[in-house]
Amino acid sequence: MGLTDGTVLGATKLVHHGSDQKRWTLVLVAEGYQATEMAKFQTDAQSFVTKLFATPPFDTFQAAINVYRLDVASTDSGADDPVACSGTGAAPATFFDASFCSSGDIPTPVRRLLRVNEANVLATVRDHVPHWDMIMVVVNSTVYGGFGGDIAVFSTAAHAMDIGIHEMGHTAFGLADEYPYWAGCGVDVDHDHHPATEPSAPNVTLDSNRATIKWRDLVLASTPMPTTSNINCTACDPQPNPLPATTVGAYEGAHTYHCGAFRPQFNCRMRVLDAPFCAVCRREIAQRLAQHLPRKKPKKPRTRPRKPRTPRVGMKKPKRRSRRGGHR
Ligand SMILES: [Zn+2]
Structure with missing residues (x-):
């Protein structure tokens, strides 16, 4: 189980708006995709970026955001789906051990709570993308689920990307x-x-x-x-x-x-x-992303010295032509 159940293929930068230290850097990690399904992960990751950048307030903060895709191939496809939560009982061998039917912070497990081995995700991301602000694990399963702990997780069920952005609200913005x-x-x-x-x-x-x-x-x-x-x-x-x-x-x-x-x-x-997102959530997200926007470049200094101004002392202000006294 775990890190022996697959291979890390490498990271690709999908969105580049400057240094990872300064921008808000998001890493999308593949889980439960077999090597033959990596093209699907690439499509899923790109679709998520497109969706994110169409979602207010992220649409107006694109310049604050960098995005990576981390390709990880698992031995099997999908995620564990325990029968304890009326799941199928599937138990595929995957790199980060994704499983539905987690309990979160309370003792009662719920099928939609989808968690992964977070320590293994952190260690793997650190090796490939040293500076990040947010990690999201994309789990290749048509069962609905997600989780917003230290690392956000979402499945590729219908509305998967919407789940992902909801979980991002928890993990990155404290909502x-x-x-x-x-x-x-x-x-x-x-x-x-x-x-x-x-x-x-x-x-x-x-x-x-x-x-x-x-x-x-x-x-x-x-x-x-x-x-x-x-x-x-x-x-x-x-x-x-x-x-x-x-x-x-x-x-x-x-x-x-x-x-x-x-x-x-x-x-x-x-x-x-x-x-x-409601107005309160939009404001919270915007305030945090604004800290990652590029600073406006200072104006270039003039190459020629400014011509000295003619002193205005004693100059009369030209009389304003009255409307009636205009072009007659
Ligand atoms: Zn809200």
């Missing part, structure tokens, strides 16, 4: 999940009320007071606070958005709990995969 469930809306029994501790992430909160909420500068005086409330905390709030989609407020149901936690907009990429 929390804005969806209101853990195992599922009708499945959870212990996610009715958020614990009393305020989350540190900038995009979820227990505080729906307009004067003190984290994103208060984005809330209009005309927006009700809280904006929506969940009347049945044993389930996810089923009500549709009562306000326009871009309204920033305090929508109840967030951070994997049905009640007690609020999200900034009705929808966001940190809640559902087919939504853009």
Whole structure:
């Protein structure tokens, strides 16, 4: 199992906007691709870059970003899919031991939680791309899944790239999940009320007071606070958005709990995969990427000395011709 189950083929720089030390440098790592599937990884990696650069606010920060692709061939194709999470029981031999049905920080495993041997990923990337800001492992599996730990992971299931950008929100930008469930809306029994501790992430909160909420500068005086409330905390709030989609407020149901936690907009990429990032998440990402933008070049010094100005002392300001006294 592990590093003997394949070969590292090498790194290729897909996007080059300057030195890796100065730019925000992303490395896309292949996992569960056999040598004969490497062309598919190359297509998957390029598709991810295209998608990322079309996603606000990344679209306006392209100059801040470098991207590498690290080709790694595994002995077998895919990822482990344990029967404990109603998976197929598949257990392919792959370089970074990718597996669905991980438990994250809690004891209950969930099939969509897809993790890899992070120490092996870090060691392999270090050998090929010494300076990086973000590592994403692309797992060649049609089963839906991802994870946003120290290293982000996503599968190549339908909407895979959207999962990847969501996981990037966790790993690189400290954003929390804005969806209101853990195992599922009708499945959870212990996610009715958020614990009393305020989350540190900038995009979820227990505080729906307009004067003190984290994103208060984005809330209009005309927006009700809280904006929506969940009347049945044993389930996810089923009500549709009562306000326009871009309204920033305090929508109840967030951070994997049905009640007690609020999200900034009705929808966001940190809640559902087919939504853009909300205004609060966009601002957080933009502030971090802005630190990696190239500095504007200083103007070139003049080669010829400036001609001395004629002193204006005593000069009369020319009289302004009145409109009526114009060309007659
Ligand atoms: Zn958001």
